Amino acid sequence: MENLIQKTMLYSCSSLFGIPFLLTTLIAIILAATLFIVRNHRRNLSTTAGSNSPPGPWKLPIIGNIHQMVGDQPHRRLRDLARKHGPDVMRLQLGDLSCIVISTPEAAKLVMKTHDVAFASRPYFLAAEVIFYGSSNLCFSPYGELWRQIRKIYALELFSAKRIQSFRRIREEEVSNLVARIAAGSSTSGKPVDLSRMLPTLTSAIISRAAFGKSQELTDAFMVVVDHGSDVFGGFRISDLYPSLKWLPALTGFKARLEKMRKGSDLILERIIDNHKSRSKGGDDDDYDGDEDNILDILLTLQETQELGVPITMNAIKAMTLEIFLAGIDTSTTTIEWNISEMIKNPRVLHKAQQEVRQVFGDDCDEKNAFGEAGLHRLKYLDMVIAESFRLHPPGPLLAPRENRDQRVELNSYDEVPVNSYVIVNAWAINRDPRYWTEAERFFPERFMDRSIDYTGNDFQFIPFGAGRRMCPGNSFRMAIVKITLANLLFHFDWTLPAEQKNIDMTESFGVTLRRRYPLRLIPTPYRHIL
Numbered sequence: 001m002e003n004l005i006q007k008t009m010l011y012s013c014s015s016l017f018g019i020p021f022l023l024t025t026l027i028a029i030i031l032a033a034t035l036f037i038v039r040n041h042r043r044n045l046s047t048t049a050g051s052n053s054p055p056g057p058w059k060l061p062i063i064g065n066i067h068q069m070v071g072d073q074p075h076r077r078l079r080d081l082a083r084k085h086g087p088d089v090m091r092l093q094l095g096d097l098s099c100i101v102i103s104t105p106e107a108a109k110l111v112m113k114t115h116d117v118a119f120a121s122r123p124y125f126l127a128a129e130v131i132f133y134g135s136s137n138l139c140f141s142p143y144g145e146l147w148r149q150i151r152k153i154y155a156l157e158l159f160s161a162k163r164i165q166s167f168r169r170i171r172e173e174e175v176s177n178l179v180a181r182i183a184a185g186s187s188t189s190g191k192p193v194d195l196s197r198m199l200p201t202l203t204s205a206i207i208s209r210a211a212f213g214k215s216q217e218l219t220d221a222f223m224v225v226v227d228h229g230s231d232v233f234g235g236f237r238i239s240d241l242y243p244s245l246k247w248l249p250a251l252t253g254f255k256a257r258l259e260k261m262r263k264g265s266d267l268i269l270e271r272i273i274d275n276h277k278s279r280s281k282g283g284d285d286d287d288y289d290g291d292e293d294n295i296l297d298i299l300l301t302l303q304e305t306q307e308l309g310v311p312i313t314m315n316a317i318k319a320m321t322l323e324i325f326l327a328g329i330d331t332s333t334t335t336i337e338w339n340i341s342e343m344i345k346n347p348r349v350l351h352k353a354q355q356e357v358r359q360v361f362g363d364d365c366d367e368k369n370a371f372g373e374a375g376l377h378r379l380k381y382l383d384m385v386i387a388e389s390f391r392l393h394p395p396g397p398l399l400a401p402r403e404n405r406d407q408r409v410e411l412n413s414y415d416e417v418p419v420n421s422y423v424i425v426n427a428w429a430i431n432r433d434p435r436y437w438t439e440a441e442r443f444f445p446e447r448f449m450d451r452s453i454d455y456t457g458n459d460f461q462f463i464p465f466g467a468g469r470r471m472c473p474g475n476s477f478r479m480a481i482v483k484i485t486l487a488n489l490l491f492h493f494d495w496t497l498p499a500e501q502k503n504i505d506m507t508e509s510f511g512v513t514l515r516r517r518y519p520l521r522l523i524p525t526p527y528r529h530i531l
Contacts, residue, residue, distance in 0.1 A: 053416040054100060056091035057081055064093025066241065072510050075397035079103060079429035089411050095241030097123075100417055102425045104433060105460040107411060111402065111423060112457065112468035115409050120469045123403040123422050126239060126249055127232045130258040131265070133315035137323040138473070139400055149310040150320065154473040157298050158324070164477050166293055167210045171481060172372045174205045175488050182493065182524050192498045196337065196519035199485075203332040204325075206481055211324055212272050212296040221268050223329075232258065233326075233512045269318045276300060296321055326512075328474060331395040332481045334513045337520050338393040339386060339486055342443045344495060344504050344522065349385060349445060356381045357491045358527070371491070376483050382490075384445035386482060387453045387462075390431075392443060394464035397428035397514045402470065427463050428514070436461040455479070493524035 059065045069077060069092075082090045082103035089107050092099040102108050111119045121143035122128075128140035138154055141147040157163070178201075182193055204223055208214060239249040249255035276296055299317045302308060343350035360378045361371050402423040409417045434440045438447070452459075455475050457467025465472045489495075497504060498521060509517040 052414055054089040054091040054411070054414045055085050056093075057085050059093045062095075064095060066094055068092075069094065073508065074510060075426055075428040075514070078398070078424070078426050079432075082426070082429065089414055094422075095238075096244050097241055097422045098418055098420075099422045099424055100411070102423065103429045105430055105436065105463075108425055108430055108463060108467070109460040110411050111425060112460070112463075112466065112470075115404075115411075116468040118404050118409050119402040119423055121403045121405045122470075123401055123420075124243065125233075126255065127258055130255070131232065131262050132319040132323065133262075136313070136316040136319040138320065139323060139327070143405065143469075145310055146316075149308055149312070150316070151469075151473065153299070153302065153308070153312075153320070157302065158295050158320075159474050159477050161476065163293070164480055167206075167477075167480075168373055170209045171206055171484050174202055174209070175484050177205075178202045178485070179488055179492050182489075183526055190523065190525075192521040192523045194519050194521050195340065196516065196521075199333045199336050200329060202485065203329045203336075203481060207325060207328045207332075209294070210477075211294060211321055212276065213294050221264075232261065265322055266318070269321060272296065272321075273300070273314070273317070295324060324474070327472075328478065328481075330513045330515075332478050334393075334515050335386075335389065335395060335478065335482050336485050337516055338514075339389045339482070340489065340495070340522070341504055341506060341516065341520060342389055342392070343385065343490075344497065345506065346443055349443070350490075350495070353382055353385050354490045354494075357487050361487075361491055371488065373480070373484055376487060379483070379487060381445065382483065382487060383453060384448040386479075386486070387448050388443055388445040390455075390464040391437070391462060392431070392441075393508075393514055394427045394431055395513045396466075397426070397510070399425040399427050399463075399466045400470065425463075425466070427466070430460070431462060431464065433461060492527055494527060495522045495524055498523060 057065055057068060060067060068081065071077060078090075078101050081092075082101060086101070086103050088102070088104045090101040090103065092101060102111055122135075122140050125135070125140060128135045128137070132140055135141050136146070136150075138147070138150045141150060178198065181198065185191070185193055200223065205214075237252075237254060239245070239252060239254055242248060249258075273296070277300070296317070299312065299320065303312045303314070303317065343353060356379055360375050402425070404417060404419060404421050404423065408415070408419065411417055431437075432440045454462065455465060457463055457465070457471050460467065465475050501521075505516075505518050507517040509515045
């Protein structure tokens, strides 16, 4: 097993966002010279656009607007550029890519509702093609029959309300374990705990048990893949921006790193699948802990019974399992972190949320254990806190890119949006639009008191998970993990900053999800004697 874990230890792949400016400039100069020599490189799409093309900032030859995107806060840079050149629809040229940036609710509605079918596909990503077995997962699969089949599996089989409820025992047990670990360390030392290390352990345990039973060693190995997957899919790379240069991923070593990562994850998945097949035939599986109806078993049963319109391949099963792991752990962890961070920054909110939880569960809670999900529906203020955290810190600040497939589409008054344009929806900017949100930069959960909290993509001024056909289907599963975790942490502990830290640092780190840049270290004081 140690050897298996070592095989998954990969070098991280740094993205364009975050590369020092001089290095990026050097790369751009080399690419410029190369592009002038290569005769058959992709035609710059901006030369084919008509006079009624969306506005955008001035661009340089060959590299376009790449120089304006250098740094680690692309969602903020795009918002600032859109304010000058948009604001609804803005056009950028990033290398070969003609990009349409959407920064307002009105424009987002056009892309994700009015013209949802036209913008329902995904652009090609080398990382998705390699890691997810030919983009056989839900997020990156091109729009078509395979994608429809995968979407149906997610909605009806994997993340239905009944299925999510069936994982309730797993969530309750793992949250109880977390509470016990924190309490054991805090009762004697009074030292801070690193929630940025503890929360991924919690979410990975929940998701691994829900996905394929339980195997701690395999989960630990898979977590290495998750960490590097966040790096691989976070931001653009030079090879993404110049897809016409087919040799570039090999030259930079990026393709080799991807293939090494896929090989490592494939070893883990093969072992897990073999164990499940052996157990289904009456054999032993030492990695299985008795959880029924886990996701992998469901997928293998669907493959065996051939109940689907499109046969499900083993690679598709691997891709979906890996996707659930990558997406579920990262988004759930960062959501919990931002909620706690905002409450520490706003003591009034923290006190009010704790007061609610302790009033609801105070008489019924067993002091020695975390409480379950039975009374969570009564926590109305906590719902508002979570919604406000999603508004300010959406898990994916830039929604997964879309691509208009085979027709020219009119957005607002712009009728020249070329075919195969790369469409970026800046959910972070939309959720902070001051036209829809009073004091938009302020964390104020009470703003949701008199308005519905709609995570389903119907309110386009609030789209933390996107909208339309390509909306994330795992929101309810994620919300179940987030709410029971936050409620228990608020009930059982009073949280304070370490003495040497006067204020909490809220600096962001951009990747697949919008993480905290620095670890969240807080001192927990048990509210009751829970040991």
